[in-house]
Amino acid sequence: MTTTLPAALRAPFASGGTSAIDAQLANRLLGIALEAGGDYADIYFEFRVSADFTLEEEQVRTLGRGISLGLGVRVTKGDATGYAYCEDLAWEKMAHAARTAGQIAVGGGHPPIGVAAMSQIPIPSFYAVPTPSLVVSTQDKLTLLRAADKAARAYDARIVKVEASFTESIKEVLLFTSDGRMASDVQPLMRFGVRAVAEQEGKRQGGSAGGGGRFGMDYFAAAQRDATAHGREAARVAIAMLDARDAPAGEMQVVLGPGDSGILLHEAVGHGLEADFNRKQTSNYSGQLGQLVASELCTVIDDGTIANSRGAINVDDEGYAGQHNTLIQNGVLVGYMHDRLSAKHFGLRPTGNGRRESFQSMPMPRMTNTSLLGGKDNPDDIIKSVKRGVYAKRFSGGQVNISNGDFVFSLSESYLIEDGKLTAPLKGVNLIGNGPEVLRRVDMLGTDYELSDGIWTCGKDGQSVPVNVGTPTVRIASITVGGTQA
Amino acid sequence: MSTSDSAGKSASAPSAGMSERRVKEICDIAQLAVELAKKAGADHAEVVVRDGSDLTAKVRLGEPELVQEAGSTALGLRVVRGGRRAVTHTSDLRREALEALCAETVALAGFAEVDEFALPPDPSLLATSVAELDLYDPRVAEVDAAWALRQAIAAEAAARKHDARVTNSEGATWSRTLGASAFATSGGFVGGYRGSSASLVVEPLCDDATDPANPKKRNGFWWTASRFLSELEAAEAVGIEAARRTVATLGSRKVETQECAIVFDPEVARSIVGTIFSVANGSSFWRKSSYLVGREGELIASPLISIVDDPLRPRGPGSRPFDGDGLPTRVNQVVDRGVLCPVLCDVYSARKLGRQSNGASGRSVGGNPGPTASNLIMQAGTMSKQDLVRSTKKGLYVTQLMGFGFNAVTGDFSRGAQGFWIENGELTFPVSEVTIAANFDEILKRIDAVADDLVLRTAIAAPTFRVSHMTLAGTSRN
Numbered sequence: 032m033t034t035t036l037p038a039a040l041r042a043p044f045a046s047g048g049t050s051a052i053d054a055q056l057a058n059r060l061l062g063i064a065l066e067a068g069g070d071y072a073d074i075y076f077e078f079r080v081s082a083d084f085t086l087e088e089e090q091v092r093t094l095g096r097g098i099s100l101g102l103g104v105r106v107t108k109g110d111a112t113g114y115a116y117c118e119d120l121a122w123e124k125m126a127h128a129a130r131t132a133g134q135i136a137v138g139g140g141h142p143p144i145g146v147a148a149m150s151q152i153p154i155p156s157f158y159a160v161p162t163p164s165l166v167v168s169t170q171d172k173l174t175l176l177r178a179a180d181k182a183a184r185a186y187d188a189r190i191v192k193v194e195a196s197f198t199e200s201i202k203e204v205l206l207f208t209s210d211g212r213m214a215s216d217v218q219p220l221m222r223f224g225v226r227a228v229a230e231q232e233g234k235r236q237g238g239s240a241g242g243g244g245r246f247g248m249d250y251f252a253a254a255q256r257d258a259t260a261h262g263r264e265a266a267r268v269a270i271a272m273l274d275a276r277d278a279p280a281g282e283m284q285v286v287l288g289p290g291d292s293g294i295l296l297h298e299a300v301g302h303g304l305e306a307d308f309n310r311k312q313t314s315n316y317s318g319q320l321g322q323l324v325a326s327e328l329c330t331v332i333d334d335g336t337i338a339n340s341r342g343a344i345n346v347d348d349e350g351y352a353g354q355h356n357t358l359i360q361n362g363v364l365v366g367y368m369h370d371r372l373s374a375k376h377f378g379l380r381p382t383g384n385g386r387r388e389s390f391q392s393m394p395m396p397r398m399t400n401t402s403l404l405g406g407k408d409n410p411d412d413i414i415k416s417v418k419r420g421v422y423a424k425r426f427s428g429g430q431v432n433i434s435n436g437d438f439v440f441s442l443s444e445s446y447l448i449e450d451g452k453l454t455a456p457l458k459g460v461n462l463i464g465n466g467p468e469v470l471r472r473v474d475m476l477g478t479d480y481e482l483s484d485g486i487w488t489c490g491k492d493g494q495s496v497p498v499n500v501g502t503p504t505v506r507i508a509s510i511t512v513g514g515t516q517a
Numbered sequence: 518m519s520t521s522d523s524a525g526k527s528a529s530a531p532s533a534g535m536s537e538r539r540v541k542e543i544c545d546i547a548q549l550a551v552e553l554a555k556k557a558g559a560d561h562a563e564v565v566v567r568d569g570s571d572l573t574a575k576v577r578l579g580e581p582e583l584v585q586e587a588g589s590t591a592l593g594l595r596v597v598r599g600g601r602r603a604v605t606h607t608s609d610l611r612r613e614a615l616e617a618l619c620a621e622t623v624a625l626a627g628f629a630e631v632d633e634f635a636l637p638p639d640p641s642l643l644a645t646s647v648a649e650l651d652l653y654d655p656r657v658a659e660v661d662a663a664w665a666l667r668q669a670i671a672a673e674a675a676a677r678k679h680d681a682r683v684t685n686s687e688g689a690t691w692s693r694t695l696g697a698s699a700f701a702t703s704g705g706f707v708g709g710y711r712g713s714s715a716s717l718v719v720e721p722l723c724d725d726a727t728d729p730a731n732p733k734k735r736n737g738f739w740w741t742a743s744r745f746l747s748e749l750e751a752a753e754a755v756g757i758e759a760a761r762r763t764v765a766t767l768g769s770r771k772v773e774t775q776e777c778a779i780v781f782d783p784e785v786a787r788s789i790v791g792t793i794f795s796v797a798n799g800s801s802f803w804r805k806s807s808y809l810v811g812r813e814g815e816l817i818a819s820p821l822i823s824i825v826d827d828p829l830r831p832r833g834p835g836s837r838p839f840d841g842d843g844l845p846t847r848v849n850q851v852v853d854r855g856v857l858c859p860v861l862c863d864v865y866s867a868r869k870l871g872r873q874s875n876g877a878s879g880r881s882v883g884g885n886p887g888p889t890a891s892n893l894i895m896q897a898g899t900m901s902k903q904d905l906v907r908s909t910k911k912g913l914y915v916t917q918l919m920g921f922g923f924n925a926v927t928g929d930f931s932r933g934a935q936g937f938w939i940e941n942g943e944l945t946f947p948v949s950e951v952t953i954a955a956n957f958d959e960i961l962k963r964i965d966a967v968a969d970d971l972v973l974r975t976a977i978a979a980p981t982f983r984v985s986h987m988t989l990a991g992t993s994r995n
Binding site: 087090091092093094095096097098099100101109110111112113114115116117118128131134135169170173191192228234235236237278280281282311312313314315317391393427428429430432433434435436437438439440441458459460461463464465467468511512513514515516517 | 577580581582583584585586587588589590591602603604605606607608609618621622625626628629630632635662685687722725731733734735736769771774775776804805806808883884885919920921922923924926927929931932933935949950951952953954955956988989990991992993
């Protein structure tokens, strides 16, 4: 880690901090956690500083800032987990949390097992941010918001409203495990967003744009990512959608644009390949390792090592380094995403996917940056090949039912394809499909793989974590489009 | 601030719960923070303090899977100085930390632009007493992890025993939350209250080999929740209902794309009521981000529809004795026989719209106040649910909705749906993987039947109702 932080942004538990936690103290806490007979324990310290800025009606309305500090103690006994947390680094509070979590093992436990000597695990560095945005002056961020607002308004006189926002955080974590692993990380995250509303003859439409990731202010250095580019893009979508017509209803060919379409992948297969569902046999991908679960064109990876990407992790929240994992190779299911518990169940090494929202929640298998790799088709040829269908360009989100594989995702900018050309823009519409069925129907893949600009947050069991997605242009032979024109 | 270390040991002393004394303590902290903010240079300061303590006990296939027990406290501060505002939050409530936070918040406000609407309400409007709404049950606090686990085990066992087609389980979870909330302002308001809630959810799983070429799993769930322990449904009954609902989805299939009637089960009807609130509140109105802007006093829904927001309902899951601006709460009509009433406002959105707040402000720890529904209730009709279904010739009875396909600005609505096909007034086979779509304005006006089966166990509640027709997208027509 080469990120250097001013004192106010340093965790009090970090070495040299006001309440530094060292291996010796952690060992004592882990010993208490295991007193009742647990098999394994870990302690996760987290310090988070965040800030947000919004501009509305051409004025900076709100500035916000927040600080949270706490630690979570987890004890496992077989497949059972005890969890407790506290927001205080006072010894008796921490010891109480350790004891509470340890109660899971009461009755039927073995005599307390020892805690191994700590050694720092080596971790990579995928987001060394020389100057985190939190240390940059507030004025600089407000200048960006104003620039985006101005660019959106300048794009077209029909833009009547613009909102711009900047949110940022730095999270410092420190983890100790009873099997002797110690890991620490500093995780910066920022996101810039613009929303524009266009109005014409009483009709209104909105458009959004944005991006971010584990960057500092260097994020804005690239031309396509500067504040004015995001402002113009939000305005472009809002104006384009003014002419939107009712979307068709029923099964048809659909072409997904590159980048953000990865949301489909995230919902259609990603969640189903998180190994907790497969350990419990509750996923529709359970027991299918080695089988063809998608079109042979499809290779799907989850990669926590993509530099500065929103889903990148140097180390997961159980102390395993971020990894590049292949999930589906040429259509064949080759691996799941694991946390410690599921890896143990399958007799495998953890894959660096054990993540948690905060110290208040226990880790579980989660995606990082999930991608469908590029293929051989020219993206223009893919569109040209469709006689009548829908081209999906921007998305507002998705959801999946893990058990039966049904998923939906919502299009916020899409177009009708008629005789190989994009024609009318379509009103907001949902696509619905079944994950394995839709992946078998992928019949063309573009050469234009793209990683989405970082805006996505994934929710599972009430826990939110930042993720990213990527795809090339994709043609799906048939999927149900949920419009109103039957 | 964990209340107990008795997990797994039923012989230990009951936990302390959320005492009246604790409510007083966090009121004092809120008042202290208001004073410190004034000292740091704020013209006005508002402080919210929330204290919470949770217990979650989850079992799966008869074995404990998770016991989580912990508490947390957070403080949120909003200051106005020279008409400029900033909001901050922290989990560090030590005096020196609060002093630093206040100084930082006042400095941060200096970067904002002057917003004449952001001033706190006139002190004469603030609530002068805190109504007792019976929101806290000490018996919920007394539950220990062992008892919670036994409830979850009983519920899951009942589900698995009820029907042999229940072949697996995503588990059963018993959980409780004890909370206290305090609010203090430089205008002189200070108040606090406590609340409890307990719930049990059971999630059975079935293997569905109806289509041998494409075997699937089918999940379902049922739940009970209340602020009072004695009002929870029996664990076994919850498990049996969960099993019944899950088994009923075996053999789900798509139907052909068509226009047909859509009947919303109460479990999804309430999400439609939530969607109405998302476009009928002061914030969406002044932001012009709602298709309903400018339509107060007009017919925006079927005359069968009346919706009320009632924050004062004793034991109500969404009840609150004062609002997020410190104003007294009151019952507000939201839709009256299809006519849109004055929308729910907090002080800020009311000022933006040139009117008075109707006491419907909500405030999170880290955010600005905004209009928030309390107990938002769609009134029951007179027809039984059976008669409603019986009078439906052809349509979809929807039990689950998926996705986020709603555009508030235009009203375009398109969501994934699951449920049962209705043919000649009878529920026939289960349906999945279809979408239902129409413009929301039309959906509300096309409601042609409302049943009498309203149950008030959720903050947003609705009876079964029917929309005369929407577009259902499924398989291609041959």
